[in-house]
Ligand code: SAM
């Protein structure tokens with residue numbers, strides 16, 4: 001079997017696939033209020049083009065694909081794309097990251113289409129604070145989560161960006177919420193992506209602090225979670241709840257990075273925190289052969305940098321998270 005290995009010896013076998021840079025929320029740490037400088041629709045990779053690129057990755061050893069965005073559910077026909085990707089030979093694990101605003105409508109079709117795992121972003125269980133952070137309505141997200149549960153998604157992972165003075169006071173309430181609904185909870189540190197992410201950096205909170213605080217109320221024991229991501233897990237003793245800590249800044253995990261990101265316009269981004277990229281769209285539209293497409297992907301992987309520099313050079317990534325595919 002062919003494999004992709006980057007210049008630092010890391011096996012690349014996971015693609016984060018952004019199907020749109022648009023979103024129906026405006027989380028202040030991700031996208032500026034009123035922002036609408038989006039990619040032109042003629043630059044979006046079509047479903048045929050996406051399937052072709054993902055099939056090439058699969059021939060090169062990729063087994064896992066996560067659909068993301070922007071908000072993936074604003075891309076028309078997403079469950080159909082999921083179904084097509086699930087049928088690509090070699091792809092064994094198809095997952096989706098969503099804000100869940102439109103999940104109630106799509107949960108069943110996504111499940112039937114072969115999406116196996118779901119990550120939902122939710123930073124607070126408080127409706128007013130949810131509105132302040134995202135501009136949207138919490139009840140939609142809750143409806144979406146309940147529909148996902150009813151459709152049989154398990155585990156459902158909740159991602160919470162924890163910010164000092166914004167929602168750090170909600171950490172315990174989120175733990176209770178996730179115990180009650182049998183969700184997995186993952187805390188994430190704010191990253192300086194674009195002006196929005198940098199501004200949110202004023203609220204940066206080292207997750208070590210959150211862990212210490214939780215240890216005062218709960219007994220936390222080492223936990224494991226299938227999925228192979230960068231989160232380190234602890235389990236709340238006496239419950240099924242596992243809590244993951246994703247600490248790109250306080251304890252980076254670049255040495256185990258196994259992924260690249262494909263944006264909606266067909267650009268491969270080799271690192272979330274660096275500018276290195278490789279454009280596939282012009283090649284696809286010029287009629288590149290399958291063999292040359294595989295070569296192009298190999299060339300791209302050769303550009304993958306060793307690590308992000310969020311701490312040393314926080315000013316360098318101008319893209320918002322929604323543009324790259326978080
Ligand atoms: N719209 C979907 C969602 O919110 O789950 C998928 C895309 S979103 C860009 C993916 C993840 O990136 C979300 O969990 C979000 O909280 C996170 N994110 C966005 N901007 C961030 C930032 N500056 N720092 C840390 N995480 C960020």
Ligand code: SF4
Pocket residue numbers: 023024025026027030031069070071099121321322
């Ligand atoms: Fe949209 Fe997700 Fe960014 Fe929030 S984090 S603005 S939901 S893309």
